[in-house]
Amino acid sequence: MTRQHPPSNLFYQNRQRRPMIGEARGIYIWDADGKRYIDGSSGAMVANLGHGNERVLAAMRAQMEKATFAYRLHFENEPAEKLAQMTAARMPPGVNKVFFVSGGSEAVESAIKLARQYAIAVGESSRWKIISRYPSYHGSTLGALALTGMDNMSAPFAQMLREMPKVPAPTCYLDHDDLSMDERGLRYAEMLRAEILAQGPETVLAFIMEPVGGASTGALVAPDSYYKRVSEICREFGILLILDEVMTGAGRTGRFLAAEHWGLQPDIIALSKGFAAGYAPLGAMVAHERLVEPVLAHGGFIHGYTYAGNPLACAAGVAVLDEIDRLALSQKAQDMGALLKAELIGLKARYPFIGDVRGKGLLLAFELVSDVETMTPLPKAMDTHIHLVEEAFSRGLILYSRRTRGGVEGDHFMVCPPLILTETQIGEIMEILTDSLDAFADKFDLPRGN
Numbered sequence: 001m002t003r004q005h006p007p008s009n010l011f012y013q014n015r016q017r018r019p020m021i022g023e024a025r026g027i028y029i030w031d032a033d034g035k036r037y038i039d040g041s042s043g044a045m046v047a048n049l050g051h052g053n054e055r056v057l058a059a060m061r062a063q064m065e066k067a068t069f070a071y072r073l074h075f076e077n078e079p080a081e082k083l084a085q086m087t088a089a090r091m092p093p094g095v096n097k098v099f100f101v102s103g104g105s106e107a108v109e110s111a112i113k114l115a116r117q118y119a120i121a122v123g124e125s126s127r128w129k130i131i132s133r134y135p136s137y138h139g140s141t142l143g144a145l146a147l148t149g150m151d152n153m154s155a156p157f158a159q160m161l162r163e164m165p166k167v168p169a170p171t172c173y174l175d176h177d178d179l180s181m182d183e184r185g186l187r188y189a190e191m192l193r194a195e196i197l198a199q200g201p202e203t204v205l206a207f208i209m210e211p212v213g214g215a216s217t218g219a220l221v222a223p224d225s226y227y228k229r230v231s232e233i234c235r236e237f238g239i240l241l242i243l244d245e246v247m248t249g250a251g252r253t254g255r256f257l258a259a260e261h262w263g264l265q266p267d268i269i270a271l272s273k274g275f276a277a278g279y280a281p282l283g284a285m286v287a288h289e290r291l292v293e294p295v296l297a298h299g300g301f302i303h304g305y306t307y308a309g310n311p312l313a314c315a316a317g318v319a320v321l322d323e324i325d326r327l328a329l330s331q332k333a334q335d336m337g338a339l340l341k342a343e344l345i346g347l348k349a350r351y352p353f354i355g356d357v358r359g360k361g362l363l364l365a366f367e368l369v370s371d372v373e374t375m376t377p378l379p380k381a382m383d384t385h386i387h388l389v390e391e392a393f394s395r396g397l398i399l400y401s402r403r404t405r406g407g408v409e410g411d412h413f414m415v416c417p418p419l420i421l422t423e424t425q426i427g428e429i430m431e432i433l434t435d436s437l438d439a440f441a442d443k444f445d446l447p448r449g450n
């Protein structure tokens with residue numbers, strides 16, 4: 001591949017040109033030369049419905065014929081109203097005020113601003129700090145970036161953003177002690193309590209987390225004890241709980257919201273990615289009504305985007321939610337996720353450098369290490385996260401990988417195909433993945449079992 005920069009992405013230095021996309025259908029993508037790829041990561045955990053869903057396309061075509069844009073200060077629009085109702089119906093009790101945006105970062109920005117305006121409206125203007133986890137990813141705009149726990153992403157902007165306090169993400173699988181997983185989970189939750197006390201509880205506005213970690217920690221699931229205790233701690237100090245379900249929402253983890261696995265009662269939820277499944281740029285910030293009422297009584301929400309509630313994007317969202325129900329995709333994520341996870345765990349015998357396999361539903365990942373006992377990462381200079389992904393890509397399997405920087409070091413690989421996945425397709429994925437791991441092991445002379 002050449003190093004020539006594509007005109008649309010010339011800001012990314014040293015980035016190899018990627019193939020031109022041709023068509024995409026179901027879990028497959030063909031490039032312009034006709035080579036087929038399995039979309040093993042649904043893009044960036046977006047295309048939950050798969051590509052080219054006829055019902056969604058038909059709904060979008062129908063809306064396009066009517067109106068593609070309506071400015072929210074001039075007109076209501078039916079798709080936005082319908083989508084708001086459908087969204088609210090899928091949220092925990094009381095979390096029913098829906099604010100549309102165009103992506104995940106905007107959903108998080110909106111959550112930050114609503115939380116702050118709520119505090120002011122109820123006479124608690126001393127509260128402004130939002131505690132997040134380290135590492136974590138909440139978006140790339142400056143507000144969301146202040147919550148994001150990834151040093152390399154925020155460092156250039158240090159002076160320009162108000163860095164928010166961070167607590168360690170519950171990477172219990174890396175801990176070496178005699179504690180049970182639940183005890184470790186509690187230990188991490190108590191770190192939140194200690195941070196709140198250190199900051200001064202009267203200054204803390206909210207705690208934000210991804211219920212299952214995504215790009216930063218690679219499908220990190222905490223022990224049950226963590227979720228319960230974190231919720232208690234937020235309640236103890238009157239701190240809002242914001243769930244970033246941008247990646248986990250819309251069925252990905254086997255429930256519509258990951259929050260449902262633990263009966264979490266968040267005050268605000270951020271949605272995007274699977275919410276419109278790649279058919280339109282769409283996201284939502286959904287808030288508990290008890291937050292919104294004081295803000296409205298106090299002059300209204302000072303925030304908004306031109307494309308908010310765009311009728312075409314919302315028509316796509318309505319059709320996507322309908323399809324999630326019609327195809328029972330949350331259940332499919334559970335069933336296919338269990339099968340795929342078992343297959344991934346099975347790889348550990350053949351590839352002793354697979355240190356961990358984790359995740360929920362079809363939000364799955366595996367992590368490669370140089371020593372399974374100590375979970376020592378492979379040397380950074382190996383660029384494992386790039387090499388294995390390229391081995392897979394060249395064989396027609398798309399994975400999403402990161403080497404986490406900050407907090408914990410490690411190369412993880414997300415295996416998150418569309419939720420319409422079949423058992424046969426799991427076989428296809430595993431075949432290419434095995435070939436790719438073989439090639440990767442050969443290249444770096446890594447040990448292999450049978």
Ligand code: PMP
Pocket residue numbers: 044103104105106108137138139140210214215244245246247272273
């Ligand atoms: N939050 C989470 C959990 C995410 O995974 C992402 C995207 N990776 C974002 C926020 C930001 O979303 P976007 O890129 O659509 O702005």
